[in-house]
Amino acid sequence: xxxxxxxxxxxxxxxxxxxxxxxxxxxxxxxxxxxxxxxxxxxxxxxxxxxxxxxxxxxxxxxxxxxxxxxxxxxxxxxxxxxxxxxxxxxxxxxxxxxxxxxxxxxxxxxxxxxxxxxxxxxxxxxxxxxxxxxxxxxxxxxxxxxxxxxxxxxxxxxxxxxxxxxxxxxxxxxxxxxxxxxxxxxxxxxxxxxxxxxxxxxxxxxxxxxxxxxxxxxxxxxxxxxxxxxxxxxxxxxxxxxxxxxxxxxxxxxxxxxxxxxxxxxxxxxxxxxxxx
Numbered sequence: 001x002x003x004x005x006x007x008x009x010x011x012x013x014x015x016x017x018x019x020x021x022x023x024x025x026x027x028x029x030x031x032x033x034x035x036x037x038x039x040x041x042x043x044x045x046x047x048x049x050x051x052x053x054x055x056x057x058x059x060x061x062x063x064x065x066x067x068x069x070x071x072x073x074x075x076x077x078x079x080x081x082x083x084x085x086x087x088x089x090x091x092x093x094x095x096x097x098x099x100x101x102x103x104x105x106x107x108x109x110x111x112x113x114x115x116x117x118x119x120x121x122x123x124x125x126x127x128x129x130x131x132x133x134x135x136x137x138x139x140x141x142x143x144x145x146x147x148x149x150x151x152x153x154x155x156x157x158x159x160x161x162x163x164x165x166x167x168x169x170x171x172x173x174x175x176x177x178x179x180x181x182x183x184x185x186x187x188x189x190x191x192x193x194x195x196x197x198x199x200x201x202x203x204x205x206x207x208x209x210x211x212x213x214x215x216x217x218x219x220x221x222x223x224x225x226x227x228x229x230x231x232x233x234x235x236x237x238x239x240x241x242x243x244x245x246x247x248x249x250x251x252x253x254x255x256x257x258x259x260x261x262x263x264x265x266x267x268x269x270x271x272x273x274x275x276x277x278x
Contacts, residue, residue, distance in 0.1 A: 059258055061265075065274040066246030067170075069265045072253045079154050081254025085147040085166040088249075089242035091220040092142045092213075100222010101230065101238045103140040104187055108235070109147065110138070111179040113168030118179070121165055128152055140220045153256045160264055163250075167268040170248055175236050184227055191221050244275040 054060055059071040091102045112118050125136045128151065135150040147169050151162045202219070210216040250269060252261050 059262060061262065063245065063266065063270050065270065065272055066244075066248075067269050067272065068249040069262070069269075070249065070251045071258050071261050071265070073256065073258050074253050075255050078255050079152055081151050081153045081159070081252060081256055083149040083151060083162060083166060084249075084251035085169050086249045086251060087145040087147075087170075087243060088143070088247040090141050090143045090145055091218040091222070092215060093242055094218060094222075094238065097226065097230070098234055098238055099218065100187070100191075100220070100227050101235055102145060102242075103220050103222060104183070104227065104230075104235055105173070105239050105243075106138050106140045106145050106147075107183050107187055108175055108180065108239075109169045109173050110136075111183055112174035112176050113165075114172035114174065115164055115168055117174065118176075124161065124165075125149070128158060142215055142218060142220060153254055156260070159256070159261075163264050163268045166250060167272075170243060170245070170269065171272050173239060173243075175232065175239070177232055180232055180235065187222075187227050188224060191224055191227065194221055244278060245269065245272045246275055246278060 055072070057072055060068070062068050089102060091099070094101055110119075110121055113121070116124065122132060122136070125131070130136055130150060136148070138145065138147045147166065149162055149165065151159060153159060206219070207216045248269075250265050252265070
């Protein structure tokens with residue numbers, strides 16, 4: 001009997017706590033909803049074909065070769081900037097014998113360029129106190145490949161050299177044969193780590209969800225057979241075909257002078273030749 005009364009008492013207290021918690025959540029949601037500003041009439045009246053306006057604080061430009069850039073000054077965090085090279089090319093553009101090469105090219109960009117041979121990009125970034133993953137990264141998806149740098153902005157020379165890294169990604173990846181062979185194993189390990197229940201579900205879902213399109217069979221990680229055996233020329237061909245200025249954009253946001261950054265972007269990227277036969 002004592003045990004039963006104890007359990008009943010605990011249940012009652014638990015119900016009280018749960019009731020108080022739910023009341024607090026409802027109150028918070030109600031308060032948050034009350035704080036939301038009314039949607040402007042111009043937004044409600046906008047048609048679906050209307051172009052979304054750009055934030056007036058963002059400077060947008062296009063170079064003669066077709067490359068676009070987006071710049072925004074942002075004072076927090078102090079002394080930092082985020083740089084991006086966005087390439088409008090991902091795994092859906094791969095030929096049948098290139099599956100996985102959009103991602104492979106991304107890897108090769110960090111394994112030697114014209115001005116940063118071998119592992120010099122990593123060495124340079126580490127000399128600034130930055131590290132791979134947190135401050136130096138990239139990703140490849142179905143539709144895009146994006147390179148990411150976080151840099152300090154206190155030294156103009158450092159900022160200029162950081163843009164040189166992005167310029168090299170855009171036009172001067174080395175594709176050293178030795179580095180290609182070494183990187184095969186790295187990419188294969190990423191493929192292996194992705195195996196599991198989620199991967200099996202995707203393999204069952206995507207052919208149905210994306211039936212009739214390349215999304216059905218162009219997972220960015222690719223296939224192990226192609227990763228292991230693709231020729232160097234086919235790998236470089238993807239880079240040659242799709243890394244072109246009319247499919248690229250440079251993004252810079254941070255604690256800097258906007259005019260200085262725009263000048264650097266024009267200096268580094270204007271000389272990239274436009275695609276002759278895109």
